[in-house]
Every structure is written in structure tokens, then in C-alpha cells.
Amino acid sequence: MKKLILIVLCLAMVLCVFTGCGKKDEGKVWIIATDTVFKPFEYTDANGEFVGIDVDILAAIAADQGFEYELRSLGWDAAIAACQSGQADGMIAGASITEERKNTGWIFSDGYYNATQCMAVSADSSIASFEDLAGLTVAVKTGTQGAAYAESLKDQYGFELAYFEDSPTMYQAVIGGQHVACFEDTPIMAASIKDGDLPLKIVEGSENEGGDYGFAIFNSANQELVDMFNKGLANIIANGKYDEILAKYLG
Amino acid sequence: MINILTVYGQLLIKALGQTLLLALLGLFFACILGIIFGIMSVLKSKVCRVIQQVFVDIIRGVPMIVLAFFIYFGVPYAFNNLLGVRMVLTALQAGTIALALNCGAYMSEIIRAGIQSVDVGQMEAARSLGLSYWRSMYRVVMPQAIRTMIPTIINQFIITLKDTSILSVIGFPELVNTAKTVVANTMDSFSVWAIVGVMYLIVITTLSKVAKALERRLSYDRKK
Numbered sequence: 328m329k330k331l332i333l334i335v336l337c338l339a340m341v342l343c344v345f346t347g348c349g350k351k352d353e354g355k356v357w358i359i360a361t362d363t364v365f366k367p368f369e370y371t372d373a374n375g376e377f378v379g380i381d382v383d384i385l386a387a388i389a390a391d392q393g394f395e396y397e398l399r400s401l402g403w404d405a406a407i408a409a410c411q412s413g414q415a416d417g418m419i420a421g422a423s424i425t426e427e428r429k430n431t432g433w434i435f436s437d438g439y440y441n442a443t444q445c446m447a448v449s450a451d452s453s454i455a456s457f458e459d460l461a462g463l464t465v466a467v468k469t470g471t472q473g474a475a476y477a478e479s480l481k482d483q484y485g486f487e488l489a490y491f492e493d494s495p496t497m498y499q500a501v502i503g504g505q506h507v508a509c510f511e512d513t514p515i516m517a518a519s520i521k522d523g524d525l526p527l528k529i530v531e532g533s534e535n536e537g538g539d540y541g542f543a544i545f546n547s548a549n550q551e552l553v554d555m556f557n558k559g560l561a562n563i564i565a566n567g568k569y570d571e572i573l574a575k576y577l578g
Numbered sequence: 579m580i581n582i583l584t585v586y587g588q589l590l591i592k593a594l595g596q597t598l599l600l601a602l603l604g605l606f607f608a609c610i611l612g613i614i615f616g617i618m619s620v621l622k623s624k625v626c627r628v629i630q631q632v633f634v635d636i637i638r639g640v641p642m643i644v645l646a647f648f649i650y651f652g653v654p655y656a657f658n659n660l661l662g663v664r665m666v667l668t669a670l671q672a673g674t675i676a677l678a679l680n681c682g683a684y685m686s687e688i689i690r691a692g693i694q695s696v697d698v699g700q701m702e703a704a705r706s707l708g709l710s711y712w713r714s715m716y717r718v719v720m721p722q723a724i725r726t727m728i729p730t731i732i733n734q735f736i737i738t739l740k741d742t743s744i745l746s747v748i749g750f751p752e753l754v755n756t757a758k759t760v761v762a763n764t765m766d767s768f769s770v771w772a773i774v775g776v777m778y779l780i781v782i783t784t785l786s787k788v789a790k791a792l793e794r795r796l797s798y799d800r801k802k
Binding site: 428 | 651748750768
């Protein structure tokens, strides 16, 4: 008898855990996945707050469109998997809008940020152009426009790439001399060098034409979310809120 | 999935080659370290035993990801800034060192346990027959010890082969690092990880089969 009661209690406990799942009503809370550190798009500041351009833009758009959301900082790879598996409804993680990604079933919003990419080298480096990179290895961050830019150049100039998971490690690999150069968004690179007082310099004339970052969903049933994002984005650009956010992080 | 295989298949196979290269180099040096420290741990000399114990405690007490960062960034930093000697480690060198240290520490413990599992009477009998210490070790103790060690050593080899994935964090283009790049490019994580999982599975299953055959040959006199 005691055993039976115990089993029933255990089952009741398990059921309690699952009651949270699957409820769907008008007060839907969208789950948005993001990266852990992609400064200044998302990062944890000195006060322990999770902040960044993506975080603020999403908050401004949600306020404008009146939807509720929960932001989960999962990391780049996990954010992708979360959207594909339905654990999250969408992701905002400085993801570039590319044809290759659309071909695998992703749906992107309008671009919410456009930046050029550039190359930086150690402050005392003699590298002055892409030609000087022949036979050398360059550090890039997985999944960024900077990596895409470097990939587009590597065959032409004959250099190799080493992929890192986050920007601090990538910068460290150049500062420490393990690799000769790194590629990153120009405003981010400039801000990082200035804020972190890094012994790096941006190589003149290394900029490209730039690309767009978009909010992304995988399940087309969440199209509503992308529509709201696009509308909200247009509104915050019109009312000046967007420029305010960019100015706050990029100075 | 077919799409990913046609576009990135070659890249992933190359990455698998890099994984195997790193694992082989790491295991080679790990064996050397393991044998040296393993034998040190069974010697009479207290100094040798203490050195082995400290080595094992340090390496076993630090996660490999920390060890990898420390070797790749910390060691060259110390050389360049504290000693003033220009020194750069490639990701392959740093990765090999990290794997060798990590696996070497575990190997030395496996070897110690293997040697100690042989009854002391074997050594005593060999010595009383007039064989020297090293000759008794080599001719009498080791052949018995190795047979007990083999399954555990194979296990450690497989763990080390999989541990190469940890070195993706220092930018070494092994299988996991490359897979992350492909995931980022295509944003199709399931297909890519499924392909990578199958690649690891094939390699490790093959290794296990070879190991099993080796084990059978070495334990010819045991009941199957």
C-alpha cells in the first residue's frame, strides 16, 4: 500500500512538471534565442545585466508591437538548434541574411543592422594589405559576416582560416601572435579596440561593402512574429529609437 | 542533408583527417608519458612516486578545456612577456600537448594499476631465480600486466579520440570546429551534427573492432 501511494505521488509530481508544456492562449510568450557573447549585440555588462543592440532592439520592437517574449541566451549553435527543434520561436543573434541559410528553410526579417567588415592586425604588425597574408592563417569568428568576408578572400590571396567561438578568443589569438589578423564588423572592431584598449589596428582599405543582420525563424507557423518584427522595426527607425540604441552601443 | 554532403562533404572528411592526426599525435606522446610516469609510480624511490602523484593530481584536477586555453594562450604569453623569449604555439602543437598531458596522466594510472595487479610473488620468484629487477619487470611482470591493461587502455584511446573535439575552442580545424562552421553557414544544425555523429561512430567502431582483435591475440591462453 505504501509503495502504491509513493508511486502515485511520484506520478503526480511528474505530471506537475509537464503541465507547463503545450498551453497555448492569447497571452503567448514568444521564446527568442540569442548568443551568449557577441559584443555589442549581446553580452553581459559590468553590472551583470544582459544587454546589447539585439536585446534593446527586440525590447523596443516588442513594446511597439505589444507582444510578450522571453529572451534566452543559449549561445550561437544552441540557438540555431533550439529554433529548428521548436524549443524557441525565433532567434536574434546578429545572424547575417544569406541565400545559403534561406535555402535550408530559415525565414529572415528585414535587415535590422548593416555593417561593413574589415581586417585588424597586431598594432606592431607589418601587414598592410591582403597580399601580405599569403601562406598565413587568419582568425575569424564562426558564423559572422567577418568570417564570410574572409572566406570570400582566402582563395584569391592564399591564406588559411582558423575559426573561434567568440570574439575575445579571436582577438587574443591575434594579440598573442598565434594568428596574424582577424576579421570583424568595422564598428564592433573599432569599439572593442577602444573599450578594451587592445593592441590591434584596423588595416586601411580592408573594408568590404557590408551585409545585413536579420531576425530569424525556422518554423513558418511563426510568420506572425517576423511580420511584427518588420512592422516594429520600421516604427522604431521612424521614431528615432533605433538610432538611439545604435548610438548607445557604438558611440 | 544531401545538399550539405555535396557542398561540405570534402571539407568534413578533411576535418576528420585532422581529428585523427591530432588524436594519433596526442596518443603517441601520451603513451610515452604514461609509460614513464606509470613506471615511476611503482619504483621504490619516494621522489619518483611523489612526482607521478603530483603530475596526475594536477592534470586530473583541471578540465581539458582549461588546460587547452592555458597551453595555447597562457604558455606563449608567459614566454613572451615574462621571459622575453619570442614563442608561438600552433593550434596543432598546443592541442597535441594538451591531449598528451591529459591522456598521459590517465595512462600512467592505468599502467600503475596494471603492474600492481600482478601478484608480488611473481616479482619475488623472478628475483630469487636470479633475474635483475628490470629483467623481471620486462619478462615476468609486464607480460601479465599488459593483458589486464589492454581493455582499459583501449577505452582511454577512445575517450582521447573524442576529447579532440574539446580542442575546437582553440580554433584547430578538427571535426567539431569545422562542423560548427558548416552549421553557421547553412544554419542546418541537425543534418550537420547527424553527419558528424555518424563519422565519429564509424571511426570509433572500427577502432574498437581492431582493439578487440588485438585483445584476443594477446590473451590467447585465456578462456574465450
